[in-house]
Amino acid sequence: MKRISAIIILCCLLYGCSKDAVDKFADASYILLANSGSDTSGIKPVEYSFAFHPGVDIDTVPVLIKLMGRLSDQDRVVSVTVDEAGTTAIPADYDLPSPVLLRAGKHVDTIALVLHKSDRLLTQKFRIRLVINENEHFLPGPVANRQIDITFSDMIAKPSWWNSVVETNFLGAYSDTKYRLFIEATGIADMTDLSETEQRAYAIIFRDFLARGRENGEVYEDENGQINVSPNLF
Numbered sequence: 001m002k003r004i005s006a007i008i009i010l011c012c013l014l015y016g017c018s019k020d021a022v023d024k025f026a027d028a029s030y031i032l033l034a035n036s037g038s039d040t041s042g043i044k045p046v047e048y049s050f051a052f053h054p055g056v057d058i059d060t061v062p063v064l065i066k067l068m069g070r071l072s073d074q075d076r077v078v079s080v081t082v083d084e085a086g087t088t089a090i091p092a093d094y095d096l097p098s099p100v101l102l103r104a105g106k107h108v109d110t111i112a113l114v115l116h117k118s119d120r121l122l123t124q125k126f127r128i129r130l131v132i133n134e135n136e137h138f139l140p141g142p143v144a145n146r147q148i149d150i151t152f153s154d155m156i157a158k159p160s161w162w163n164s165v166v167e168t169n170f171l172g173a174y175s176d177t178k179y180r181l182f183i184e185a186t187g188i189a190d191m192t193d194l195s196e197t198e199q200r201a202y203a204i205i206f207r208d209f210l211a212r213g214r215e216n217g218e219v220y221e222d223e224n225g226q227i228n229v230s231p232n233l234f
Contacts, residue, residue: 027070028069028139029067029068029069029070029137029138029139030067030068030069030138030139030140030141031065031066031067031068031078031102031132031137031138031139031140031141032065032066032068032132032140032141032142032145032146033063033064033065033066033130033132033141033145033146033147033148034064034065034066034108034145035064035148043144043145043148045148045149045150045151046061046063046148046149046150046151047151047152048061048115048150048151048152048153049152049153049154049155049156050115050117050121050152050153050154051153051154051155051156051179051180051183052156052183052189054180054183054184055184056117057116057117058114058115058116058117059114059115059117060112060113060114060115061113061114061115061150061152062110062111062112062113063110063111063113063130063148063150064108064109064110064111065078065080065100065102065108065109065110065111065132066107066108066141067102067106067107067108068141069138071105071106071107072104072105073104073105074104075101075102075103075104076101076102076137076138077099077100077101077135077137078099078100078101078102078111078132078135078137078138079100079132079133079134079135079138080096080100080111080130080131080132080133081130081131081133082096082128082129082130082131083129083130083131083147086127086129086147086149087127087128087129088126088127089126089127089128089152090126092116092118093115093116093118093126093128093152094113094114094115094116094128095113095114095116096111096113096114096130097111097112097113097114102137102138111130113128113130113150115150115152117154118154121152121153121154121155122153122154122155123155124153124155125151125152125153125155126151126152126153127149127150127151127152128149128150128152129147129148129149129150130147130148130150131146131147132145132146132147156176156179156180157176158174158176158179159179159189159190159192160192161190161191161192162174162179162191165196166191166199167230168230168232169196169200169230169232169233170199170200170202170203170229170230170232170233171203171206171229171230172228172229172230172231173224175222175223175224175227176222177221177222177223177227178222178227181206181209181210181220181227182202182206184209185205185206185209185210186202186205186206186209188202200233203229203230203233204233206229207228207229207233210227210228210229
């Protein structure tokens with residue numbers, strides 16, 4: 001922060017800023033949007049799908065904000081707005097907390113953006129663009145960290161880990177319907193880093209889930225017919 005202030009002061013001296021302007025910028029605090037582990041070089045868009053959270057109709061996506069400046073012993077309001085021009089979601093799709101606060105004593109805090117599930121999300125992705133604005137407490141940080149896009153849906157697609165080995169030995173032919181049921185049965189959506197022993201264990205959990213459901217009158221079908229795991233699993 002001292003380095004940033006020194007640069008600002010030098011610029012003001014070179015270009016004839018008043019002493020009041022120098023004092024103002026030397027004491028300024030900056031706020032920026034961030035992802036986990038990101039810095040002032042920019043942030044990645046956030047992607048969320050309700051498909052990976054079965055049974056959830058409302059969920060919270062935490063968006064990080066970071067302070068460049070002095071800590072305070074009081075909560076401070078951060079000006080965060082939705083950029084309507086860059087947003088495709090409708091107001092009923094989300095809730096942005098008001099006010100957004102950087103709490104006392106914190107360099108990093110979160111905006112608890114709440115998303116609402118709807119049937120529209122089954123066939124289309126929507127975007128919310130959040131923007132940092134200047135207010136009495138903060139100046140916006142670096143340009144690359146002044147806005148962030150949150151894209152969300154209830155869509156699902158074949159993951160790369162559902163490869164020919166998984167299909168042949170464990171789960172059988174892929175379908176979106178089967179993948180949703182697999183997530184519901186096992187509580188996981190990603191088997192990328194799992195060993196074949198672990199993958200087999202989750203496939204058995206899925207097999208037993210289907211069996212119990214059918215005993216209770218459930219019908220599990222997709223475009224391939226009756227949903228089952230690979231016959232090689234047995």
